[in-house]
Amino acid sequence: MTRSFPVLLALVLATGIAALSFETDGFRVVTSAGARQLSVERAPQIVPNAGLIDQDGTPFTLGAYRGRAVLVDFIYTRCPTICGVLGDDFAHVLQAIAPRQSGAPVDLLSISFDPTDGRQALRLYGERFGAKAPCWRIAAPADAQTRAALLRSFGVVVIPDGMGGFTHNDAVYVIDARGRLARILDRDAPGQLVSAALKVAAP
Secondary structure, three states: OOOHHHHHHHHHHHHHHHHHHHHOOOOOOOOHHHHHHHHHHHOOEEOOOOEEEEOOOOEEEHHHHOOOEEEEEEEOOOOOOHHHHHHHHHHHHHHHHHHHOOOOOEEEEEEEOOOOOOHHHHHHHHHHHOOOOOOEEEEEEOOHHHHHHHHHHHOOOEEEOOOOOEEEOOOEEEEOOOOEEEEEEOOOOHHHHHHHHHHHHOO
16 A cells, blocks of 8 residues: 555656646646636637727727737826836837838827826827827727727726726737737837737738
8 A cells, every 4th residue: 555655646647747737728827817818819719899989089999900910008197106117118119110101101099097197198198108190099988888999898897996006917919910919028028018019010
């Protein structure tokens, strides 16, 4: 009985490792966020043709980007931390792709999920980072229903932080020229964002 214990232990460990490998896609993901990244890369998802209003007060829809790639982030203009980093990253991307813009059809879109963000707040946020429509729009959903649909479609989680702000995802979302959510990128790599922008914009 004592001799069989190591064999039994090895069998249990092997079974556990195999199950963990299956659940984490061969150990490629260990979080739900990582699993969603892989899921989107394998099967890009059509995003809703949501109505938005940009920092200039101009209404538009996500469908207006068909034929062009878009990098999207979700922000709120009063955010003191993550959103500033996202804004800096997008400003870096804009600077990198500007000289090639005619040959690289890619746009930037920052969507506020904060119902209190009006046109002036959007405009000031854009001015802070050098964003100008239509190349980089700072926009708000047209209504609460649209806001909810966008957050659900992109998998963005927004939680009040108890101090008047929000805790939220800090990823960057890539919509391809066919209007599909094609990739989800970590925001801590500006160089990766530039590469992704140029890659999805390539013919």
